[in-house]
Amino acid sequence: MNQLRDIQGEIYDFDGVFYSRFDIQGxxxxxxxxxxxxxxxxxQLEKAGLTYDEAAFLGEDGYKKYRDSVTxxxxxxxxxxxxxxxxxxxxxxxxxAYHHNVQKAFVQxxxxxxxxxxxxxxxxxxxxxxxxxxxxxxxxRENILVPLLSLxxxxxxxxxxxxxxxxxxxxxxxxxxxxxxxxxxxxxGVDPSQGVFIEDTPENLAVMKYRHPDMIAIFLHHGxxxxxxxxxxxxxxxxxxxxxxxxxxxxxxxxxxxxxxS
Numbered sequence: 001m002n003q004l005r006d007i008q009g010e011i012y013d014f015d016g017v018f019y020s021r022f023d024i025q026g027x028x029x030x031x032x033x034x035x036x037x038x039x040x041x042x043x044q045l046e047k048a049g050l051t052y053d054e055a056a057f058l059g060e061d062g063y064k065k066y067r068d069s070v071t072x073x074x075x076x077x078x079x080x081x082x083x084x085x086x087x088x089x090x091x092x093x094x095x096x097a098y099h100h101n102v103q104k105a106f107v108q109x110x111x112x113x114x115x116x117x118x119x120x121x122x123x124x125x126x127x128x129x130x131x132x133x134x135x136x137x138x139x140x141r142e143n144i145l146v147p148l149l150s151l152x153x154x155x156x157x158x159x160x161x162x163x164x165x166x167x168x169x170x171x172x173x174x175x176x177x178x179x180x181x182x183x184x185x186x187x188x189g190v191d192p193s194q195g196v197f198i199e200d201t202p203e204n205l206a207v208m209k210y211r212h213p214d215m216i217a218i219f220l221h222h223g224x225x226x227x228x229x230x231x232x233x234x235x236x237x238x239x240x241x242x243x244x245x246x247x248x249x250x251x252x253x254x255x256x257x258x259x260x261x262s
Contacts, residue, residue: 004235004250007131007216009190011181013174014137014145016200018120018152018240019113020222024106028060034105035059035069038098042090045073048080068138068166068173069098092167099140103147117152123244124157126251134162136184136197138173141165162187174204178211198243206232218243 012018021027036055039045045055055073062072073094074087107114127133135158139145145163149155162184166173169180181204185192193214199205205217209232219226219233220243229236237243 004196004216004247005253007194007196007247009132009134009185009188009195010127011134011136011184011188011195011197012240013199013201013204014135014139014148016222017198017220018117018148019110020239021200022222022224023113024110028063030105031102032056032059032063034101035098038069038094038101039073041097042094044082044086044090045077045094048077048082050076067175068171070094070171091171095167095171096140096143099143102139103144107148107151114148115151117154119241121153123241124154126244126248128157130251132159132162132188132190133157134159134164134184134188136164136174136181138166138180141168159187174199175201175207178208181208182211198240202226202230202233206230209233 015021024030033056036052036059039050039055039059040052054076058072058076059069062069066072070091074090077087077090078084124133135145135149137145141163142165145165146155146160149158149163164180164184164187166180169177169183172179174180181197182192185195188195192208192212196216196218197205197208198218198220200220200222202219205219208215209217216234217232219229219236220239221236222239225236226233235243235246237246
């Protein structure tokens with residue numbers, strides 16, 4: 001499938017897709033701080049002697065090494081004498097606590113990005129009743145995705161089971177495995193060959209395109225397009241409204257026109 005007109009379902013990443021990371025000043029530093037606070041809220045880590053400075057160092061180093069918020073803290077806990085089972089038990093509580101902190105901090109500092117997004121409400125009217133929509137994000141369903149989609153005013157676009165966070169795929173990261181995005185397609189009942197995956201991270205698109213060559217892979221760049229568009233990216237768009245306008249044109253133009261970008 002290579003026509004936007006023919007798609008039956010859309011799976012969206014969330015962070016960097018429903019808002020631009022470039023609009024959040026010092027995002028990496030803020031997230032390290034919020035992760036350190038979350039780690040210190042876990043009784044087992046605090047009891048093991050974790051300090052704020054150490055937690056901040058681990059948080060920054062862990063994302064560089066593993067691109068997640070929990071692996072390095074589990075390793076540190078084991079280095080303090082915890083068993084593998086004890087460190088595994090930290091995964092979900094730390095993940096949830098961190099994303100709870102992120103949600104509160106983002107909404108407080110950037111309400112215009114997360115509260116009553118009229119542009120997104122209008123954009124999703126294009127496909128209302130025509131195709132199914134899901135989310136496949138590393139963020140927490142309960143503490144990021146559902147609350148922020150609700151605040152944006154577009155929660156009803158997505159059925160609950162199709163809002164998939166990292167916990168729903170047993171913490172399988174998208175750049176390592178297609179499991180999370182495949183789950184999203186499964187929950188909306190659409191074969192990936194008849195769907196679209198929309199992301200701001202090219203590596204995640206590459207994994208899915210390798211697994212499902214007929215799936216449409218869309219990169220959202222928020223004003224910073226890829227200089228060289230790789231073969232696993234079918235289209236680039238600035239943001240969701242821009243993509244939805246292209247989808248509307250495809251629907252209006254009928255079955256014979258293939259949408260291309262200049």
